[in-house]
Amino acid sequence: MKESTDIYVILSEASYVNLYLVRFNSYGIIFAIWDLSNFEHMKYLFSFFAIGLFLSLTSCIEIIDDLSINEDGSGTFKYTVNISSSKVKLNSYLALDSLDGKRVPSLDEIKGYVDDVIVSLKGQEGISNLTIESNYSDFIFKLKLDFNSVENLQAAIKAVAQENSKKRYLEELNHNWLNYADGSLARSIPKMNIQRAKNLSGEEKKLLKEGTYTSITRFAKEVDHCDNSNAVLAKNKKAVMVRTDAYSLSQKTQLLDNTIYLKAGGGE
Amino acid sequence: MKVLSTLFFTALVTSAFAQKSEALVPKDAISVFSINNVNVLQKISMDDLVKYQFMEEVQQELFDGSTSGRTLKDSGVDFDQRINFFQGNGKRFNVSGFTLGISDREKFFQVFDDYEKMESGYAGVDFYESYFNRIAIRGNSAIVFRVEPSFYEIEEMTDSIWYARGNDYRYYDDWDYWDEEEAVRELEIELQEAIEEMETDEEGFNEFEEYESEENTNNPIEDGTEIVADENPYEKTYWELRDSVEMVFQADCIKRLCDELFVDNESLMSEDSRFKEQVAHTSDGIFFMDNSRNIANENYMDYMRMIYPSFVQNIDELYEDNLLLGDINIHDNSVDVDMKMGYGEDLGEIYTEMTDTKFDKTVLKYIPEDNGGFFTYTVNMRKAYETTYAYMLPMLSESEGPVSLSAITLELFDEFVNKDAVFDLYQGNVFGTYNGVKTIKTKKIIFEYDEETFEYTEQEVEAEEEMPVFTFGFSTKRNDIPERILERVARVYPKLQNKGDYWVFEDGVLNTAPLFFILKNDLFIVTNDDDLARNHSNGYGSLALNKKTAKAAKKSGMMYAKVNTDRAIQDLPARMFSDYENELLDVIRGKSGNLVMSSAKATKRNTDFKLSYQFNGEGTDAGTYILDLINSLYVISK
Numbered sequence: 001m002k003e004s005t006d007i008y009v010i011l012s013e014a015s016y017v018n019l020y021l022v023r024f025n026s027y028g029i030i031f032a033i034w035d036l037s038n039f040e041h042m043k044y045l046f047s048f049f050a051i052g053l054f055l056s057l058t059s060c061i062e063i064i065d066d067l068s069i070n071e072d073g074s075g076t077f078k079y080t081v082n083i084s085s086s087k088v089k090l091n092s093y094l095a096l097d098s099l100d101g102k103r104v105p106s107l108d109e110i111k112g113y114v115d116d117v118i119v120s121l122k123g124q125e126g127i128s129n130l131t132i133e134s135n136y137s138d139f140i141f142k143l144k145l146d147f148n149s150v151e152n153l154q155a156a157i158k159a160v161a162q163e164n165s166k167k168r169y170l171e172e173l174n175h176n177w178l179n180y181a182d183g184s185l186a187r188s189i190p191k192m193n194i195q196r197a198k199n200l201s202g203e204e205k206k207l208l209k210e211g212t213y214t215s216i217t218r219f220a221k222e223v224d225h226c227d228n229s230n231a232v233l234a235k236n237k238k239a240v241m242v243r244t245d246a247y248s249l250s251q252k253t254q255l256l257d258n259t260i261y262l263k264a265g266g267g268e
Numbered sequence: 269m270k271v272l273s274t275l276f277f278t279a280l281v282t283s284a285f286a287q288k289s290e291a292l293v294p295k296d297a298i299s300v301f302s303i304n305n306v307n308v309l310q311k312i313s314m315d316d317l318v319k320y321q322f323m324e325e326v327q328q329e330l331f332d333g334s335t336s337g338r339t340l341k342d343s344g345v346d347f348d349q350r351i352n353f354f355q356g357n358g359k360r361f362n363v364s365g366f367t368l369g370i371s372d373r374e375k376f377f378q379v380f381d382d383y384e385k386m387e388s389g390y391a392g393v394d395f396y397e398s399y400f401n402r403i404a405i406r407g408n409s410a411i412v413f414r415v416e417p418s419f420y421e422i423e424e425m426t427d428s429i430w431y432a433r434g435n436d437y438r439y440y441d442d443w444d445y446w447d448e449e450e451a452v453r454e455l456e457i458e459l460q461e462a463i464e465e466m467e468t469d470e471e472g473f474n475e476f477e478e479y480e481s482e483e484n485t486n487n488p489i490e491d492g493t494e495i496v497a498d499e500n501p502y503e504k505t506y507w508e509l510r511d512s513v514e515m516v517f518q519a520d521c522i523k524r525l526c527d528e529l530f531v532d533n534e535s536l537m538s539e540d541s542r543f544k545e546q547v548a549h550t551s552d553g554i555f556f557m558d559n560s561r562n563i564a565n566e567n568y569m570d571y572m573r574m575i576y577p578s579f580v581q582n583i584d585e586l587y588e589d590n591l592l593l594g595d596i597n598i599h600d601n602s603v604d605v606d607m608k609m610g611y612g613e614d615l616g617e618i619y620t621e622m623t624d625t626k627f628d629k630t631v632l633k634y635i636p637e638d639n640g641g642f643f644t645y646t647v648n649m650r651k652a653y654e655t656t657y658a659y660m661l662p663m664l665s666e667s668e669g670p671v672s673l674s675a676i677t678l679e680l681f682d683e684f685v686n687k688d689a690v691f692d693l694y695q696g697n698v699f700g701t702y703n704g705v706k707t708i709k710t711k712k713i714i715f716e717y718d719e720e721t722f723e724y725t726e727q728e729v730e731a732e733e734e735m736p737v738f739t740f741g742f743s744t745k746r747n748d749i750p751e752r753i754l755e756r757v758a759r760v761y762p763k764l765q766n767k768g769d770y771w772v773f774e775d776g777v778l779n780t781a782p783l784f785f786i787l788k789n790d791l792f793i794v795t796n797d798d799d800l801a802r803n804h805s806n807g808y809g810s811l812a813l814n815k816k817t818a819k820a821a822k823k824s825g826m827m828y829a830k831v832n833t834d835r836a837i838q839d840l841p842a843r844m845f846s847d848y849e850n851e852l853l854d855v856i857r858g859k860s861g862n863l864v865m866s867s868a869k870a871t872k873r874n875t876d877f878k879l880s881y882q883f884n885g886e887g888t889d890a891g892t893y894i895l896d897l898i899n900s901l902y903v904i905s906k
Binding site for chain 1: 710711712713714715717719720721722724726731733735778779780781
């Protein structure tokens, strides 16, 4: 179980960081935190120099949602979140106790949350070969799993979302985002991922506009055509890409909606 | 005889009525902010006034629209009297509020329209009450106040009655069903719902209208209809009992406070000559903070006093006469605050020794003229340690129980630690600068797509980010110690490198930007300023601080700080500061100018500080400056 080992290592690392931060906060003396055997972690201690790093954002989040469907309806789902261009901001946040009056979760807690999602997904029917690569230096997270059918994938995502909703009713879970039948795939993205983006400041809007959401759908067969006018067909005609910026998506969630029609008998 | 007694009574009443608003400040007040030049407040709108923190306890009733469009001038306030904002945390109760002069009661109660007249038990004093607060008016002066009894006393009395009545543990019913995880989940959900509700409010929901429409108009209760309780109303729950105790205590505290003010004629003016003297100053505003009472009244000190009486007595003596007095003066383009921090002789001895040192002028070479803000701090750490040691050791040794054991730790530390090395390494001369926001090179990951298949691969590319630049350093005679440490660490961690004039720790700042160490000229400097490390490791030379400012920093006692508010405070986003820090910084936000703070050398009884805010004179009027300043001082004193 590679991901479990990774997380264990990351958690161990994070506990060192927390230990140092506590010491730093307690004594306020830089020299109290020198620990020669773990000098690497000292960089976190200079959070003094991180003050105001929130100014420094030049771009935002990048999401790649990559769905490959085999001829029998099974497939692979890859979900990549790249926040490397915001890593300074994220590190700055993590160095703080609270932000805008709200508590900032520790790296441990974030990792724990990711771990919970993995455990939840693993237990879902029709889901296999789940892996997650977490790069906490550049803040890049890659989830990859195989599914027996798009229905299994959808049910798994709904189950995990419900599990993490703290027992709240999620209306969006009544909606289906994937429908693969009769040589076509209709897909959209769950609104619950983006509906919170309504009450944003001007600066946050600007940053969201610099973020991207890329939706890629791959097939074993060639694509005949699709509904979304912004969609681009790969040269091999077996993949369709739709891309938009995160702010536009937050304002119009249908931007990535697409129904893709496959060529009858179009093959390898 | 009758004539004499009439004359005496008349004289007494006249004398009481002739007293100004400051005579109504209760003797329990620990912090008082008094505005003498009330004329500067004439243009202040009541809406703006009630937003300040120092109005928080008495302001609830004023948010119902009664202040809308009014200034203090339209509110019946007498501008020939001071306005005094006060708060105090006594052992039995907390009191807060303000006193002021009233020129027109009718106008005054158009603003304070939630107050209703109540029976007064005091001759010549009219009383008004609202749900939370009271107003008492004697002659042309009024006190608006709130009293909150001590939580601990309420709880103690409630527990006493509760258990005396044969009740079980007060949380008994809750305890069996307590599920911490469930409770946390419920709390999170409630919090989320509250946030969403607030967001709905912000989108135009009018709470006041909603409240109005919630009146029970469909099924009005007929007059005289008896409301029947489900359970015996005479058997109170713990929380109902506590509410009753609180009400009784509150009434008792209010009576005590009013008796003192209106029967015994005891106020802070009559009981504390230091306040009386301070109020007599002709400056535009004054403040008074009696920290010794703040310390003595801390609830945990009661517990300590019980367990370690002699230790706490020593602490009380140490902080005796701990007092902060200040004068605020408004000029055309500046607000000057002169502060005098008073203390007892024991603390004075420590401070005097601590500040008996020479300013290290080498630090000035490392402060660029083009800075956004800087500070210097000069103390003699060795003398401070030795004086504190000499004072603390007998104090700890003579204390009771475990406290006396800490004397052993102190003695062992003193015996075994190489004090020469410690205090030669860190002597106590510190400086820091904020050099503005600079662009730094960083790296980020992007994904490149193959047009044939839309497969994608990671690419590391250069990126630029803006980062505030700070420098922090201190004087040292032992740069060989950090040098040795850096050398050994560099052998293990290649990211730390000796570049000759400086050391660099690649990605040392949050895994992104380099951090530099400069060990030169008997200074140890840490900075993320690439330019300082690479080009000015021996100082900025002609680009260093101008002579006038450098001289002012050299001449100051313990500390000197100068902040360019346009470059420093405005640059740094509010979200990076805590609520407390933001409340302090609000005094500067939105204004343009320089904030300079300096101190004189400490004497055995006090140290003088001077805070000067030189502004460009645009936008904000003097009244706002003074209220902002008072608000920050109030936040500090809380």
